[in-house]
Amino acid sequence: MTAMKRIMWCGVIAFMLNGSAVSASPPAKLALQGGRIIPVVGEDIAVGTILIENGKIAAIGKDVEIPYDAMVVDVSGQVLFPGMVDVHSSRGLDIRNEPLPVTPFLDVYDAFDPSKLYFEDALRDGVTSIHVIVANNCVIGGLSRVVHPIGITPDEMTQDVHTSLKLSIAPKRRSDRMVQMATLRETFLELSDYLEDLAETKYEESLEDKDEKIDVGPDEAIERGRKLIRSDDYDDKHANLVKLTRGKLGAFVYCETGGDVSRAIKLAKDNGFFDRMTFVLGAACYKAAAEIKASKRPVVLGPELIYRERNAITGEMTETFVPEVFADARIKFSLLPNPNGSLGERYLNYQAARCVRNGVTRKKALSSITINPAKALGMKDRIGSLEVGKIANIVVFSGDPLDFNSWVDQVYVNGIRAYSRETDVRLNRLFGDETSETQSEDDKDKIDEEVPAKDAVEKAKSAAPVGDKIDAETKGTDESKQGS
């Protein structure tokens, strides 16, 4: 095994151990002291302290009294920011979409892979909540789930189950819009047929039990039968759709163009899930901004933020920066990272910085990666900002979150330190540590001595809060160390 491979393995082991630390009980009290606090909701605090008790934020402010038994972490000179929320991600899945068009019976629980490097990357980039959901190439996709990027089993990672169903108004590949809409309508028609049949059968069964014969017309029988249906009577194929139409599930509806928006609204209103609908919008949807605003539903903007259009006659190309249009229309929106874009676009905070560069206010840009996605997930009272009572998902940045030069120094998930840049082996490999294959054989041996697997394991353990080392470890965040 080469040195590099060994180091990678250390990273994986360290990462996994980090994850397993979550299941350990969180420290009773932890204080992050002396940092600049950007709570997103409410005013910034120039120098302040956050007190975490049992994984939740217990106090936040300039002069927080620190209990004698709290573990104190000095974050002076650093910035405390809420853990960011990736509100629509299929990167944790092994395959993003099924070939079948209508699959409401599927659950991402069965497909997402905790060992994917994507989750490690997300943690490294300061994302603490990820909404794992199937991608846009579907008619009705499966159930989604909100996870945090630590843990070695899907259960350990789960923050919130069965959040939403995915629907797409834009045609599935090799299909067209008419077929897409027909399939959607047919699905819901079939559902109502199924419910009627089920009700009738139920009524008949209830009469059989009593040895009676049907004495009413079919409509009346269906009406009576409906009352007899219990929640476990639905088959898998329909159970989630029933929940959806009764407002018990969220719906993430993908629209590709402006025209899809009105179709989405109509479909949602016809089938009773309008109040729980969230738009997932392609860049071209900015043209339906007025309609989207009137609907008052949460908006998730696709990873591509610039829409380019060519005038067919003059050949002139126009570029529209989509979030600016939404901000001007006073629509709250959430942003997504763009893994296929440039080096910067894969960071959520950089996407927000791009918004500021293009004229969106700082406040709106910061909300779009924290509290707005939390609202879209219906978790605004738990995540998305630094407020008393919320889950302690905190990112410690080395500088302003909108500054590309800032690094994520530490990440706390549920009040537990889940990531520390100093112990991040893979980051060092990518961003300029000496430990590359350029070393001569002697050096290679040296590295092996320096970072044996055992050591990495211990380091990972120390990342768990049970230890006094934290205070000493968290210092030393100067950038000069980074570069070399």
Added chain:
Amino acid sequence: MSTKLFRHRGYGWHVLLALLNCVMLPGFEAIADKGEASEVIVYADHIYIGNGQTVDDGAVLIRNGEIVAVGTDVKSAKGATVVRIKDASVTPGLIDANAAIESSDLMTRPLGRRSPRAVLHDLFCPRHVDKISVGCCGSRCSRSLQHANGEACRECGFPNAAPPLEVGNRSWPTDVENSSEVIPHTRVLDAINLRSPDFARLAKGGVTTVFAAPDSSAVIGSRGAILRTAGPMKERVVRAEDAVKATMGTEPSWRGGRNQMPWRSRVTFLTRRPTTRMGVAWIFRKAFYDSILHDKGKELGGADTPPRASLGALHQILAGEIPLRIQARQQHDILTACRLAKEFGLSFILEEGTESHKCLDEIQAQKVPVIFGPLYIDAPGSRRFSTEVGGSLLHTFQRLLEHGVPTALTANELRDEDGLARQAMYALKMGVSFNEVLRAVTQTPSRLLRIDKEVGTLEKGKRGDLIVWQGRPFDADARPVVVMSGGRIVVDKRPS
């Protein structure tokens, strides 16, 4: 006739005005034009000169396209154009020392008129097969084969929406020249459309001067040109014939239409030479060796003899009259370039230098300047298809600077979110100081291109190429608001 017209009162006025206009308008225009170009003053909170110095709360005064004063107590004459925005910083216009210009612009191609034959031609013509993927719609979207001709592409929206030009979907920046492996007698300027929208994109990103790079399909390629990205057409060409680009590594053996038969067979000796790195080095060696023989009046012969037309340019390269650039990415290719240069006593500029962190000492010892870039983890654009990019690390640029290698930063074919300003931002994140990053996109490239008497810094006597940024230059939330070329405002995003 005139009396008849003048008899009517209304007409008289019109005729008079028309006559007046004829006389006066050209005059007015001339004055207005002169006034615009004559004097411009730019106020800023920070002026980064480009040589490491900074002036705070100062101004730059440009007269007739030339910088006449930079400092805190600069005063302009009455009637000068004033550029003053909030929170402004000024830097010199950026210089990309290795920009690949999109020479053929598919955006302007007529739509809906493509015959099936034309489509087939694009797909199978040997001249076109090396374009990454020309779909049946004529767009270069990678998925474009999935839809019928005339129907909008579902992936990129073409033709309703413009196909995304950025990362991953770019074509080869210049069409590949196949006539020979040794073509220093050809000029890239002859392949470039000066009205290509690519220049506007560059200017928008703050790049005012570029070295338009030839393609990398030939072992000894064409001569690049130094161009301005904006301003009047007659001023666009700074130098029509500049450095010759040679290429080490795999690209001369797999790029180029003739390397692949129409059915996309593998490269064999039947289709083209060279097929290996050995072949590439041999053709390089043979070309210069033949040039020396020719100088001695000896007959040339054998396989791989360079074309007669190229001998003059080869001689000039050997004499040091034409600068030589060598593109090499992997460590062994960089070392090959160093070795070959030593053999013929050539000095050269290293392009790309992806793995130069592995041979810093050699680069330093041979005093090779590097035009490095772009920075990436996963190769974007055309590099996705290269086998030479696996060793890319983000800190290489910083290591080169640390070792005192004169290094310029380039974005090559990337624009917008991966453009030169963003490359500088990435470099800042890697721990390079602001002044060094700024120098790597202004002063250093101007020196490597030998245009440092004219551009590269904001000093008296230099051309008025500058960028006014809102916020700190290269920051994620700062953008070029005003870009000036020769004292003319060529990009203006000030809120009106």
